[in-house]
Amino acid sequence: MNETDVKFLENSFKKYYFNHFDLISTPQRTSEREFGYQKFNSGFFNRHISLKDDKELHLLFMQNTPSDVYCSNAYYTFPNSPMSEKDWKEADLIFDIDAKDLNLSCRKNHTLSICNQCNEISKDSNQCFKCNSSKLEKKSLPCKNCIDASKIEVQKLSNILINDLGIDEKNIHVYFSGNEGFHVYVFNSQFQQLGSKERSELVDYIMFNGAIPETFGMKKFKPNRSLFPNFDEKGWNGRFSKQVFGSKSKRSKIISELLTNGYSSFQKTLNEISEKIGVKIDPNVTMDIHRIFRLPGSINSKSGLTKLLCTDITKFDPYVDACFLNDDYVEVLANCPIEFKLKNKKFGPYVNQKISIPTYAAAYMICKKLATIA
Amino acid sequence: MLVLGQDEKAKYPFLADAGEYLKDKGFSLTQFGNDPVLKLSVEKALHRIKVAAAGEVYKSDLIDGQASKDYVLEREVFSFLLAIILIKLTGMSTLVKRFALAEARRAENYLEKDLGNASNKSKIDLAIRIIFDLFNIEIIKENDFFVMPVSDYLKHSVTFHEREWKLINRHVENGKVFLTPDKTVRLIRKELGNYISSKITNAPKPSMIPGLESIVDELISISKKLTPTYTITTGEYPPCIKHAIDILEKGENLPHSGRFMLATFLLSRGQTVQQIAPLFKNAPDYNSRVTLYQLNHLAGTSGSTTKYACPSCEKLKTQDLCFITKECDNIINPSQFGKKRK
Numbered sequence: 228m229n230e231t232d233v234k235f236l237e238n239s240f241k242k243y244y245f246n247h248f249d250l251i252s253t254p255q256r257t258s259e260r261e262f263g264y265q266k267f268n269s270g271f272f273n274r275h276i277s278l279k280d281d282k283e284l285h286l287l288f289m290q291n292t293p294s295d296v297y298c299s300n301a302y303y304t305f306p307n308s309p310m311s312e313k314d315w316k317e318a319d320l321i322f323d324i325d326a327k328d329l330n331l332s333c334r335k336n337h338t339l340s341i342c343n344q345c346n347e348i349s350k351d352s353n354q355c356f357k358c359n360s361s362k363l364e365k366k367s368l369p370c371k372n373c374i375d376a377s378k379i380e381v382q383k384l385s386n387i388l389i390n391d392l393g394i395d396e397k398n399i400h401v402y403f404s405g406n407e408g409f410h411v412y413v414f415n416s417q418f419q420q421l422g423s424k425e426r427s428e429l430v431d432y433i434m435f436n437g438a439i440p441e442t443f444g445m446k447k448f449k450p451n452r453s454l455f456p457n458f459d460e461k462g463w464n465g466r467f468s469k470q471v472f473g474s475k476s477k478r479s480k481i482i483s484e485l486l487t488n489g490y491s492s493f494q495k496t497l498n499e500i501s502e503k504i505g506v507k508i509d510p511n512v513t514m515d516i517h518r519i520f521r522l523p524g525s526i527n528s529k530s531g532l533t534k535l536l537c538t539d540i541t542k543f544d545p546y547v548d549a550c551f552l553n554d555d556y557v558e559v560l561a562n563c564p565i566e567f568k569l570k571n572k573k574f575g576p577y578v579n580q581k582i583s584i585p586t587y588a589a590a591y592m593i594c595k596k597l598a599t600i601a
Numbered sequence: 602m603l604v605l606g607q608d609e610k611a612k613y614p615f616l617a618d619a620g621e622y623l624k625d626k627g628f629s630l631t632q633f634g635n636d637p638v639l640k641l642s643v644e645k646a647l648h649r650i651k652v653a654a655a656g657e658v659y660k661s662d663l664i665d666g667q668a669s670k671d672y673v674l675e676r677e678v679f680s681f682l683l684a685i686i687l688i689k690l691t692g693m694s695t696l697v698k699r700f701a702l703a704e705a706r707r708a709e710n711y712l713e714k715d716l717g718n719a720s721n722k723s724k725i726d727l728a729i730r731i732i733f734d735l736f737n738i739e740i741i742k743e744n745d746f747f748v749m750p751v752s753d754y755l756k757h758s759v760t761f762h763e764r765e766w767k768l769i770n771r772h773v774e775n776g777k778v779f780l781t782p783d784k785t786v787r788l789i790r791k792e793l794g795n796y797i798s799s800k801i802t803n804a805p806k807p808s809m810i811p812g813l814e815s816i817v818d819e820l821i822s823i824s825k826k827l828t829p830t831y832t833i834t835t836g837e838y839p840p841c842i843k844h845a846i847d848i849l850e851k852g853e854n855l856p857h858s859g860r861f862m863l864a865t866f867l868l869s870r871g872q873t874v875q876q877i878a879p880l881f882k883n884a885p886d887y888n889s890r891v892t893l894y895q896l897n898h899l900a901g902t903s904g905s906t907t908k909y910a911c912p913s914c915e916k917l918k919t920q921d922l923c924f925i926t927k928e929c930d931n932i933i934n935p936s937q938f939g940k941k942r943k
Contacts, residue, residue: 361852362885393776417752425755432768442770510919
């Protein structure tokens with residue numbers, strides 16, 4: 228990113244942090260967390276920082292004009308020590324739902340490829356049509372469909388967390404990630420002290436990975452129809468029934484079919500429905516108990532949008548509700564062949580055009596490497 | 602601390618304090634080497650170890666956890682305590698492991714019966730208390746099931762490799778896992794084994810008891826035959842690693858977790874950082890400085906000296922990095938691929 232663009236983003240972000248520090252939620256037990264930040268154009272990750280309170284956090288923002296700020300889900304005795312000496316105590320449970328992992332058909336319509344060799348921007352492709360390089364960086368401008376599909380996954384996840392895993396609804400916080408999805412935080416649960424392996428089992432449970440036919444009543448030898456789950460059962464039995472049987476009246480007929488098709492076919496059915504009824508979370512995020520996550524209320528430098536707490540996810544529109552940069556007009560040279568919408572206003576498509584647009588829209592494109600300050 | 606009756610001590614002899622028990626009964630260790638009557642207990646102890654070494658569970662003289670005569674109960678406890686002494690005298694860790702596992706499985710049978718005994722509440726309560734006292738798992742009986750918090754279940758079940766133990770294959774409701782008596786007890790088998798093995802390891806090593814030398818020698822030779830050796834029979838890479846290399850060769854993006862797997866695997870096969878680094882050259886975001894830094898970190902040659910191990914097959918499955926073939930032959934970590942038990 229060139230110097231002028233960096234200056235522009237730093238100034239815009241700084242103004243946001245100055246005016247909206249109230250949106251930054253200082254995490255509970257601040258002094259036990261590890262903080263980290265990055266600056267524009269710097270490959271260096273400043274980690275292992277400990278802060279006492281919101282004043283010190285404020286100072287970090289004002290002194291460093293960071294591009295991104297992070298905070299650990301873990302609680303440590305010595306958060307500023309090297310990893311092996313931090314003395315890990317426990318960690319909140321965090322789930323990452325990202326539109327890019329949902330295999331949505333709309334993706335190809337709003338994904339761009341930027342060539343690392345010649346900077347050519349083209350619609351989603353595997354090779355640069357100008358220099359034939361295969362080293363391409365993908366940038367997506369997620370659409371409403373992406374966000375809606377992510378919201379459905381959040382709702383599926385919340386349902387399992389509350390009903391299966393017994394988590395109190397007030398301890399589940401959903402945040403828009405600032406780019407393409409949602410982060411779901413679970414506080415004060417029985418899972419706080421679980422290590423990475425145990426969390427990976429929770430992940431498989433939530434994603435419906437590794438189910439065996441016996442769990443859903445199908446035995447290898449002498450199968451018995453009375454063992455199949457009922458429609459109204461709780462947990463995965465109920466969700467399986469609803470997905471596979473469709474309705475109560477079809478249950479008996481479908482069980483007969485399943486019995487005729489046999490054990491291996493049943494296993495195949497389980498693998499197939501896992502795609503549909505399993506929640507599509509990023510397994511690596513939940514398994515990692517030493518990760519630092521984007522701080523709620525901070526700006527995501529991949530988009531210029533804010534990572535924001537969603538109090539009512541059904542009504543939440545990230546392109547209105549999480550867009551906080553100012554409306555001052557700025558001139559940019561844009562190369563963004565896809566239309567996008569921010570604050571209910573349409574922008575683009577632009578093909579190497581010099582345009583004057585509000586700061587929030589300019590920042591959005593610059594963050595995605597689709598524009599530069601003119 | 603649990604207060605146990607004599608029949609409970611016979612079922613769960615590892616809960617008894619060895620030294621105290623013998624003292625209470627008025628015996629010294631040396632008597633077991635020469636007293637012909639007490640030698641019967643020694644023979645029973647030897648039998649108990651041999652059965653365990655063969656991977657089987659010792660069948661005691663108890664019937665439904667009861668004995669017709671008191672001396673039968675006593676011999677049950679004696680033979681267990683003497684077995685520990687004999688194992689200590691051999692100094693063979695293989696025997697400790699085998700014996701602890703077999704004894705855990707024996708106790709498991711009793712615990713399972715006690716938990717499943719719907720007509721005797723005190724037996725259920727005792728089994729529940731043993732599980733709580735030893736492993737800090739709080740179990741509640743709910744109809745025909747035993748219910749425990751999901752987090753407690755996970756702490757124990759993660760060590761199992763069979764898919765039936767995955768949380769997805771359990772009934773889970775409101776933060777609790779529902780288990781039958783046999784699964785409840787099976788869940789703690791390993792810990793029970795660890796508990797028994799730590800009791801053996803921590804017991805003081807007695808000096809040789811005259812009269813028991815030949816038995817100890819016999820056990821040492823049994824133990825030596827049990828120790829498996831592994832040899833590498835093929836230098837081939839497992840399918841997950843081949844797949845990762847393929848992706849990189851095509852210049853496609855291999856996720857961070859895949860790179861971690863590949864690097865730790867190759868390091869475990871003895872390759873150097875310099876040999877591994879060029880593999881990542883085709884990655885879309887390749888940066889030689891960062892690659893070397895990260896490889897050195899994994900090898901434990903920079904930063905903390907922690908050497909990272911290749912993730913387990915189970916973990917790789919979760920990360921969508923597993924491409925199992927029948928050549929994998931039930932291994933639990935890619936680094937075991939192609940190694941054969943002699």
